[in-house]
Amino acid sequence: MRDWNTKGRDRQARLDAGRHFAAGKIVAAHDLVAFLEAVLRPGDRVCLEGDNQKQADLLAKALAKADPAKIHDLHMVQSGVVLPEHLDIFETGIARRLDFSYSGPQSARIARMMFGGQIELGAVHTYLELFARYFIDLTPQVALIAAVSADKDGNLYTGPNTEDTPTVVEATSFGKGLVIAQVGEIVDRVPRVDIPADQVHFVVNAQRPFYVEPLFTRDPAAITETQILTAMLAIKGLYAPYGVRRLNHGIGFNTAAIELLLPTFGERLGLKGKVCTHWALNPHPTLIPAIESGWVEQIHCFGSEVGMEDYMRARPDIFFTGPDGSLRSNRAFCQTAGLYACDMFIGSTLQIDLAGNSSTVTGGRVAGFGGAPNMGSDARGRRHPSAPWLRAGEEADPDGTPALRRGRKLVVQIGETFGDGNAPMFVERLGALELADKLHLDLAPVMVYGDDVTHIVTEEGIANLLLCRDKDEREQAIRGVAGYTEVGRARDRKMVERLRERKVIQRPEDLGIDPLDADRGLLVAHSIKDLMIASGGLYRPPSRFRNW
């Protein structure tokens, strides 16, 4: 007779082992290491919650202190490899195998450890892709998560940084795994129930908030004239003609410049209400002036942003907020929204090759993907029409039968031809290919594939790749906006001029934009302080961004 509940019994054994350290569900912080050693088993699949924003930092530190003789060879399945402890556990042997999505600040170390054989890599995923695998073949046996507060029963309040938590808990708890939460405080009654108690098995009181990185704060003071020029080109050459209302912005300064030009340059073009009304977006402080001047109808957020909490609470028409008034973010849903319900993704990148493939890998760093590839890809399963989507589809296939023709999501790469350290954005060969060779990866880490990219915007102009009819045209369209990079200087000038006549390439002057008008005076806010003032004092910038 087959035993149909081995997983349930396995969890029960862990629950029994953990109860020695718990009063009800509450585990004391000073017992945390011993507790983890009791409930974990060598070789477990473990999700240690953390992404580009929130971190279950207390649990990460405790896991790193576990005895590798007792806990070893864990298979970590987690969104972010961000804290030093996330990699320390691979050095000590506590963990061996890794499936992840984003590594930001640890990108150089993770590459070294992969090359040195300390990390056995499963794959680098997008967020949504990793979440999907939690439900298919990477279901965690133990999830170590973070919340703002818990009640005695284990109901969790995540505050504005809900992010990945519901997804991780859903997969783990219903997959017969064990859910352990760190919380900032234990309260009689949580402000709202983000995670129901019956999905949570143990709670440890960290007595302090979990760590959150203010990743999406861009200081307007650092925006350059060239970035303003690229933003003007994007607004007038893309947002206006396509009428892009539903969109996602990347994290860079070019898109921050767009956000700060909407109430000035965008207003002058008469675009208010016609573009940028519905967003899948983290709460970017640089969007405050546009929200305040009535451009924005609705924003759904992947996560929160430090200092934006009170502002969002005071703008419930715009943001998704709970009965307690605070933001409810949800990374999985927002990624899905960005994939299926947005007509445009626009973001910066570090390298673009002649086919339009782009990558953020340079100099042996494995930075991961985060969510950009989900936003920056055409959703093949999409079936609902919209004007920009249909127009892009028509540009790509003008002779196709309209009723059978797929639309296209606008996937826009924006940047200056030369980036930090004078590194050219355009290259013959992506640095990602060298990394893949070196680390013996099956796939080079490509952020956005060339066949998904529809437009490239630089200070030299806009290349519309939808209008390119063959590989050569595509290559010359890319070279034609690549400025003084080697790729740009090697252009076929005659062919580039022909592409310009067909509006495959549009220069600033073709759009009626004088590059000399790209002045910081166009920005609606010049400093973080201006953003705070625009919010009526509701935005509370972190200290590191202040100059007052």
Next chain:
Amino acid sequence: MENLRYELSTTKPAGGTRAVALVGVVASGNLEVLLERGEAADRCVIDIATPAHGFADLWQAVTADFAARSAAGGLRITINDGGARPDTVALRLAQGVRLMEKPE
């Protein structure tokens, strides 16, 4: 420091009557461009001092495009570079020519 000089044929003479103009500052990623008159109307001389060695081909390309496209005839241009990128160089040169066209 690397010192570069380009003596370029121009297509359009510089406008305005202003004797001298200065744009930009010498800061990281920026440059200052001093524009003076005194060359023949079909010619522009550009002197560059840059701490970044080995970018002569880029300077050549940027200055050649500038001379071909801008009203730069008759100008003597001196650049102190703080490590600016080509797009910033091109922008400052264009700003300088525009400033020369304005009254003092």
Next chain:
Amino acid sequence: MTSPTAAAPHAPLPADPHRSWYEESARGRLSHLLDAGSFSEFLGPQRRELSPHLALFNLPRQFDDGIVVGAGALAGKPVLVAAQEGRFMGGAIGEVHGAKLTGLLHAARQMKRDVVILFDTGGVRLQEANAGELAISEIIRATVQARAAGVRVVGLLGGRAGCYGGGSLIAGCCSALVISEQGRLSVSGPEVIETNKGVEEFDSKDRALVWRTMGGKHRYLIGGVDLFVADTVAAFRAGALAALDRPPTLDQAVLAAEQARLERRLARFGDTADGTEVWARLGVNQPTDVPDMDLDDFLTIANRQREGADAAR
């Protein structure tokens, strides 16, 4: 050609009195500060008075060595002016830079003409250390000599680089100082304090702490400066005009009064650990609210509670 940073040229300037002083270049500030068309520059960029030292370090030079000096008019009143460019080497004072300012102050004494200095400096230029240190001594002497001759030397503090090191010593010798919220005035900069005393003593990355310790509001509250203005070119112009109305007196009585005031300040605030504690002792009811207060609210409270500044400072 290397990494990019925010860059605003001084060249195409819309005539916008609300333009940020903090963001402007030295030349941009001057053009908005002075009466239109009144400025004439001494030793302008076309004279190419370049630093004789920087090339040794493979560092780029600037035609004006980071300071613009000249003559102009403020509401019809003739003045001499000097504006430091904080983006060129952090506005640091080297040999040529210093000599231009010294010469201007000598001229001021001889011409009996008031001086306005637009500070934006981290202090001595390290690559020209000896020449720079000497230059600062000479500037201070020239300042005191000019003031002894009855000339007002007004300092405006609101630049990106702040006013630190030797620059702050020069500012301390001015007859009046005008500051904005963004302005910073301190002998030692945040990084210097952290390096020497440790991050526990002073976390230079905690920018709110930096501003609570050396920023415009704090300096105004403890009487380190005389006037507090908004961060606009128009406000600084009004501030400069008001400062030029103040008495130029520099005599023994003024110095003795200032010495007594500084001794009182040390006794009253010497044991405080943070700007907010200083403000609380000054009688500010909600000291933690001070950084976020707007100009009017701040001035209402500050003008009631602040320590008076003295003519000598």
